[in-house]
Amino acid sequence: xxxxxxxxxxxxxxxxxxxxxxxxxxxxxxxxxxxxxxxxxxxxxxxxxxxxxxxxxxxxxxxxxxxxxxxxxxxxxxxxxxxxxxxxxxxxxxxxxxxxxxxxxxxxxxxxxxxxxxxxxxxxxxxxxxxxxxxxxxxxxxxxxxxxxxxxxxxxxxxxxxxxxx
Amino acid sequence: xxxxxxxxxxxxxxxxxxxxxxxxxxxxxxxxxxxxxxxxxxxxxxxxxxxxxxxxxxxxxxxxxxxxxxxxxxxxxxxxxxxxxxxxxxxxxxxxxxxxxxxxxxxxxxxxxxxxxxxxxxxxxxxxxxxxxxxxxxxxxxxxxxxxxxxxxxxxx
Numbered sequence: 001x002x003x004x005x006x007x008x009x010x011x012x013x014x015x016x017x018x019x020x021x022x023x024x025x026x027x028x029x030x031x032x033x034x035x036x037x038x039x040x041x042x043x044x045x046x047x048x049x050x051x052x053x054x055x056x057x058x059x060x061x062x063x064x065x066x067x068x069x070x071x072x073x074x075x076x077x078x079x080x081x082x083x084x085x086x087x088x089x090x091x092x093x094x095x096x097x098x099x100x101x102x103x104x105x106x107x108x109x110x111x112x113x114x115x116x117x118x119x120x121x122x123x124x125x126x127x128x129x130x131x132x133x134x135x136x137x138x139x140x141x142x143x144x145x146x147x148x149x150x151x152x153x154x155x156x157x158x159x160x161x162x163x164x165x166x
Numbered sequence: 167x168x169x170x171x172x173x174x175x176x177x178x179x180x181x182x183x184x185x186x187x188x189x190x191x192x193x194x195x196x197x198x199x200x201x202x203x204x205x206x207x208x209x210x211x212x213x214x215x216x217x218x219x220x221x222x223x224x225x226x227x228x229x230x231x232x233x234x235x236x237x238x239x240x241x242x243x244x245x246x247x248x249x250x251x252x253x254x255x256x257x258x259x260x261x262x263x264x265x266x267x268x269x270x271x272x273x274x275x276x277x278x279x280x281x282x283x284x285x286x287x288x289x290x291x292x293x294x295x296x297x298x299x300x301x302x303x304x305x306x307x308x309x310x311x312x313x314x315x316x317x318x319x320x321x322x323x
Contacts, residue, residue: 003238011238017221017230020214022197036196043194043231051237054190057217058227064185071273071280082313089315097315100244103307107277112244112309144273144280 001049006034007042061095066116068123068145072130073109075102075140081111087134088113093126108140120145177225180208181216185225186322190232235284241291242284243310246277247302254278260301266294277307 003011009032018024025043026036034042046052061069076084081099088111089097096114115130117123124143131137177185183206193201203213220226235242249257254272261267261281270281283294295306 011231011233014230015233017228018192020199020218020229022199022210022214024198025194026196040194040196046231047194049237051234052231053234054232055194055230056188056190056192057185057229058232059185059189060224060227063223063225069271085313085315089317095317097317098244098311099313099315100309100311103309106248107246107307107309142275144275147272147274147278 001045001051003051004042006032006038007046010034010039010042011046061116065118068117068120070115070117070120070123070127070146071144072113072115072127073142073144074111074136075108076111076136078110084134084136085111088130091126091130091133093117093123094130109142177220180206180212181220184213184216185220192229236288239288240284240286241288242282243291243308244280244282245295245298245309246281246307247279247298247304248276249279249302249304253302257302257304261298264294264298266290 010028013028013032019027021027023036025039028034029036029039043052043055047055074084085097085099088094093115094113095116096112098112099110100112102108102110115123115126117126123145127141127143131139131141187206188202192198195201197210199214200210203210206213217226217229221229247257247261257279258270258272261279262270264283266283266285268282268284270279272278273280283291285291285294291308291310295308298304298306
């Protein structure tokens with residue numbers, strides 16, 4: 001979908017969060033020169049078009065007790081990766097799943113999934129379960145636990161329609 | 167950032183229901199908090215107060231939209247660096263200073279620093295990577311997604 005200037009102003013205005021007031025869309029509208037109805041229609045269009053993937057709570061998983069965060073990576077033949085990705089992503093403990101390019105020779109893996117768990121040993125059990133259930137026991141894989149988190153701000157967007165990307 | 171915080175936070179059953187219900191699907195209506203609260207049998211003011219408290223406690227990163235960066239015309243990628251152990255802090259400081267770095271994790275692997283870059287334009291990714299390579303003298307492994315597989319579940323509280 002094409003974005004209007006109003007859409008862009010709205011994207012920037014709510015990027016860091018909705019105001020916690022009874023009529024947040026009308027409130028945002030007042031700040032950027034739109035009516036509450038215009039804000040609602042713009043949001044509905046962006047949700048329908050998938051520009052907004054979801055609207056609501058963004059959790060900080062570490063603080064929810066998900067202390068072990070593992071990036072589980074697999075070297076899947078290219079002609080099978082779409083099917084394997086679909087199967088892997090159906091497991092509840094897989095919170096993200098992407099096909100990405102290999103970076104040979106250092107990095108042979110092309111399927112990436114995130115597994116979050118409250119304990120490391122449990123995460124490893126889940127990875128084992130995943131491999132068995134998807135017939136991936138013989139597949140080259142690695143599990144990269146996070147040692148430390150340095151930054152988690154989530155992507156925020158500040159779209160300036162008048163400014164070129166110099 | 168509140169990243170270093172390790173204290174346990176206490177959530178009651180109502181907080182958990184809110185978290186498990188509204189990681190998406192928050193109403194787009196004139197009085198969305200009232201509608202969202204009513205669906206869980208709660209009062210609007212109670213719902214808003216709980217969101218406010220969980221934001222203050224750092225349980226929630228934010229309450230609002232999760233954008234699709236590429237569809238908005240932006241760039242997004244996952245990248246990694248093999249950082250020599252004795253340079254880790256120095257390189258970490260350089261990488262975290264870039265506003266394009268959305269998150270950054272140390273991981274147990276030869277490729278030991280993994281970060282997400284989010285930029286206003288697709289071209290911004292290459293520029294950010296070049297800046298990191300110049301500033302650190304280390305090659306950046308760029309691994310943009312080729313395909314995203316749909317995930318239904320979010321985090322269960």
